[in-house]
Amino acid sequence: MTVAQGTTNHQVRLAARPTGLPKPSDWQFTEEALAEPGAGEFLVKTLMLSLDPAMRGWMNEGKSYIAPVGLGEVMRAGGIGKVIASQHPDFPVGTIVNGGLGVQEYLLVGRDNFKTVGPQRVDLNLAPAQKWLNPLGMPGMTAYFGLLDVGLPKPGETVVVSGAAGAVGQTVGQIAKIKGCRVVGIAGGAAKCEFVVRELGFDACIDYKHQPLKDGLKEHCPKGVDIYFDNVGGEILDTVLTRITRGARIIICGAISQYNNTTAIKGPSNYLSLLVNRARMEGIVVFDNAARFPEAIGAIAAWMKEGRFVSREDIVDGLAEFPDALLKLFNGENFGKLILRVAEG
Amino acid sequence: MTVAQGTTNHQVRLAARPTGLPKPSDWQFTEEALAEPGAGEFLVKTLMLSLDPAMRGWMNEGKSYIAPVGLGEVMRAGGIGKVIASQHPDFPVGTIVNGGLGVQEYLLVGRDNFKTVGPQRVDLNLAPAQKWLNPLGMPGMTAYFGLLDVGLPKPGETVVVSGAAGAVGQTVGQIAKIKGCRVVGIAGGAAKCEFVVRELGFDACIDYKHQPLKDGLKEHCPKGVDIYFDNVGGEILDTVLTRITRGARIIICGAISQYNNTTAIKGPSNYLSLLVNRARMEGIVVFDNAARFPEAIGAIAAWMKEGRFVSREDIVDGLAEFPDALLKLFNGENFGKLILRVAEG
Numbered sequence: 122m123t124v125a126q127g128t129t130n131h132q133v134r135l136a137a138r139p140t141g142l143p144k145p146s147d148w149q150f151t152e153e154a155l156a157e158p159g160a161g162e163f164l165v166k167t168l169m170l171s172l173d174p175a176m177r178g179w180m181n182e183g184k185s186y187i188a189p190v191g192l193g194e195v196m197r198a199g200g201i202g203k204v205i206a207s208q209h210p211d212f213p214v215g216t217i218v219n220g221g222l223g224v225q226e227y228l229l230v231g232r233d234n235f236k237t238v239g240p241q242r243v244d245l246n247l248a249p250a251q252k253w254l255n256p257l258g259m260p261g262m263t264a265y266f267g268l269l270d271v272g273l274p275k276p277g278e279t280v281v282v283s284g285a286a287g288a289v290g291q292t293v294g295q296i297a298k299i300k301g302c303r304v305v306g307i308a309g310g311a312a313k314c315e316f317v318v319r320e321l322g323f324d325a326c327i328d329y330k331h332q333p334l335k336d337g338l339k340e341h342c343p344k345g346v347d348i349y350f351d352n353v354g355g356e357i358l359d360t361v362l363t364r365i366t367r368g369a370r371i372i373i374c375g376a377i378s379q380y381n382n383t384t385a386i387k388g389p390s391n392y393l394s395l396l397v398n399r400a401r402m403e404g405i406v407v408f409d410n411a412a413r414f415p416e417a418i419g420a421i422a423a424w425m426k427e428g429r430f431v432s433r434e435d436i437v438d439g440l441a442e443f444p445d446a447l448l449k450l451f452n453g454e455n456f457g458k459l460i461l462r463v464a465e466g
Numbered sequence: 467m468t469v470a471q472g473t474t475n476h477q478v479r480l481a482a483r484p485t486g487l488p489k490p491s492d493w494q495f496t497e498e499a500l501a502e503p504g505a506g507e508f509l510v511k512t513l514m515l516s517l518d519p520a521m522r523g524w525m526n527e528g529k530s531y532i533a534p535v536g537l538g539e540v541m542r543a544g545g546i547g548k549v550i551a552s553q554h555p556d557f558p559v560g561t562i563v564n565g566g567l568g569v570q571e572y573l574l575v576g577r578d579n580f581k582t583v584g585p586q587r588v589d590l591n592l593a594p595a596q597k598w599l600n601p602l603g604m605p606g607m608t609a610y611f612g613l614l615d616v617g618l619p620k621p622g623e624t625v626v627v628s629g630a631a632g633a634v635g636q637t638v639g640q641i642a643k644i645k646g647c648r649v650v651g652i653a654g655g656a657a658k659c660e661f662v663v664r665e666l667g668f669d670a671c672i673d674y675k676h677q678p679l680k681d682g683l684k685e686h687c688p689k690g691v692d693i694y695f696d697n698v699g700g701e702i703l704d705t706v707l708t709r710i711t712r713g714a715r716i717i718i719c720g721a722i723s724q725y726n727n728t729t730a731i732k733g734p735s736n737y738l739s740l741l742v743n744r745a746r747m748e749g750i751v752v753f754d755n756a757a758r759f760p761e762a763i764g765a766i767a768a769w770m771k772e773g774r775f776v777s778r779e780d781i782v783d784g785l786a787e788f789p790d791a792l793l794k795l796f797n798g799e800n801f802g803k804l805i806l807r808v809a810e811g
Binding site for chain 1: 740
């Protein structure tokens, strides 16, 4: 009797390339019988998957920092899983791994896909699984290296971050506070703004649905914006550009407001503010810093242990909920890092 | 008998803030009697004035890197002049100076305006007057510090510069060649492109009026664009963004295509290419490097002497020609650094 025998792997595949927001018909639910691990292979059971704005980009054709998901392929996703059968000495049964598991219940990892999956052992004694998809995972790594290496924050500087209640934003702001900056978030809705100020300890949070952003920036960033960490693009980026200081740094991390555009992306009309202010706008891709992830994980885990750093996840249950859950990222409904729980650990 | 007595100073003043391209009615021609220099003052006769795209920005209201020219004020302009009467020990009669003379025939420099005018003695033995408004003046300084300090060119990299036959562009490209780069210019028209390749020694020049820029970039920058020095903005910037390499640097020096817009400036729709390519876009203002101008002047003058560097000026004669001459900058008519000769040296 083996683990895989008779077990079905449910999967979500990309059926069509979406125009605008992904529709139900852009997905296909499939099932496959599981194979038993051969020599050098191990079988991972998915526990939790990370749902990220970047997923929308992976669904498009065209050159980007990573190849698009092919039509008919299991949708790409990072996640946490547990090794349930193994013929690989480094990944014995019971090992918890973080890697590119895909939107499915099981993944057989072997020579063919080891590099793509990139399984990393995670230590649940250091932090629970969901934290390894948030501050200790890609969002945390993105925040850490983007803010520190590109933003170059100095104590007393004013840091503004959009998507402040989101996965990357919450970590950016808290690290900026730890580095001695004044930190102002931008988020949509009173509940998110209250969380950002009360729980995360930002100095202020502008609810752009309630107050014109320009007024909020004047009020909360009286000396201007030295560092802007941009997760959203569009009008918000354009407005912040009018309030930057001389020598400001703008980190381009994402543009969630533009990912589902059916027309051309809106470029920042106020980009000449970069000239007037001798400022810089720079793009980042988290994978570039992979060799230094242990440094960032160590720092953030230490801050968590010291009680100087908190994080929030928004957990949705069930593989079947994937299509709807993903949309929460784009309608502003999710609150904290969005995670799909596929199975109980 | 003194120099100033009975002499009339003809001036061009800003009469109205233009909408779009400056019209004749936006200017006012005035004349004033000259005053004789008092203690610590000296009188400068304008020889040549620099006509620059930045002038269009100075005519607008609103915050920028420099205060706008006030309505009714003499139009701001940098230029070369000769001291014709003096009670200042450092600027005796016959001294040639470079400074903010304004669009007028004479300027009395004294305690009140010394700092604004910023007169610098120039050595006509090193290079003739027009060179002090081109490679040894602001365009040259802009090119030198923008390319070297922000662009950080490495031998073998591909540098693209727009406005390649213009004042800044010609110097950017030649310095990039001296630094061992492959250099591709963008200019409008066959004559300019021929000049850029044959006289200035660029590796290629794309005539964007003759060939789609995207095709030209594919042909002449097969490995992509490592450094883009942008003088024009608009569609050209947006197209170059699609061809940048990983880690590319974009220097935002100006946006001549947008200065006369009556609608909002066109932001670069393809700015997310900065993210995909981990690239940087940074604005520059030449005055920031004033303390290091002697270094740049020394370097460029040496290259000129060695025959490794040439430059071209487009000289228009007569103060009365100022309004029409300025328009040559915006309709692509000028060829080389545009200069207004007000008087013979």
